[in-house]
Amino acid sequence: MNPVEFLSVLSSRHCQRAFTSESVPQETLEDILLTAGQAPSSKNTQPWRVAVVSGDKRDNLSKALCAAYDAGEKPQPDYEYSLQPEPEEWRARARACGYSLFQLKGIERKDVEARKAHGRENFTFFGAPVQMIFHLPAGAERGNFLDVGMFMQNVMLGLTAHGLGGCPQFSVAAYADIIRQTLELPPDRWIVSGLALGWPDPDSKVNTFVPERLPLPDFVDWYE
Secondary structure, eight states: HHHHHHHHHHHOOOOOBBOOOOOOOOOHHHHHHHHHHHHHHHHGOOOOOEEEEEEHHHHHHHHHHHHHTTTTTOOOHHHHHHHHHHHHHHHHHHHHHHHHHHHHOOOOOHHHHHHHHHHOOOOOOOOSSSEEEEEEEEOOHHHHHHHHHHHHHHHHHHHHTTTTEEEEEEEHHTHHHHHHHHOOOOEEEEEEEEEEEEEEEEEEGGOOOOOOOGGGGGGGOOOO
16 A cells, blocks of 8 residues: 555545536445444444435435524534534634635625525535435444544545545534434434535535645644
8 A cells, every 4th residue: 555645545535515517426425425334433333324315305404404494493413513602713713714705705894694504505415416324322422423523434434535525514404303304214313414425516616625734833743
């Protein structure tokens, strides 16, 4: 294995937010998912499950989510995503990321309608032809989320290796009841994350957006 080539896949992965309508072959997704299943998990429990949604079902899910968003329905996720309140350094990075993305898209800070339209794009899955929904048993613990996170990362790297792109979406997972109802998932499943995926639109400016990453000394401590 060429380590430089492998590491280039890691470094080139970033969220895509505009896709073409070209379909993704099921065989490609099967290859990615089967390989992603090599992700580590505690005692090989492999707690993850994923729903692959396309075609009419994908459109129906998008319509239901957009209707809830347009009506101002409050999201009700199955779990709290982050510490509350968030540490200030996290908040600062999130603000910087959001402002940079708005600037790239030409959205003014006080343009409420444009900001709302920007948020709505999450629920059209950015035009992606496929939406994955990752879910766990209700009551899953932190370690189970760690396992599914490693599986999701493998999926996203697999997409990158195939020339595809993706964008993980807690925003979608936050409407958990709508997802369960539309996909007929049982109530004892927690919705962890969505993942919009497809062929990135090469002409879309938004796909050039890569948020700033921390330098090594800001997140690594060496002990000898």
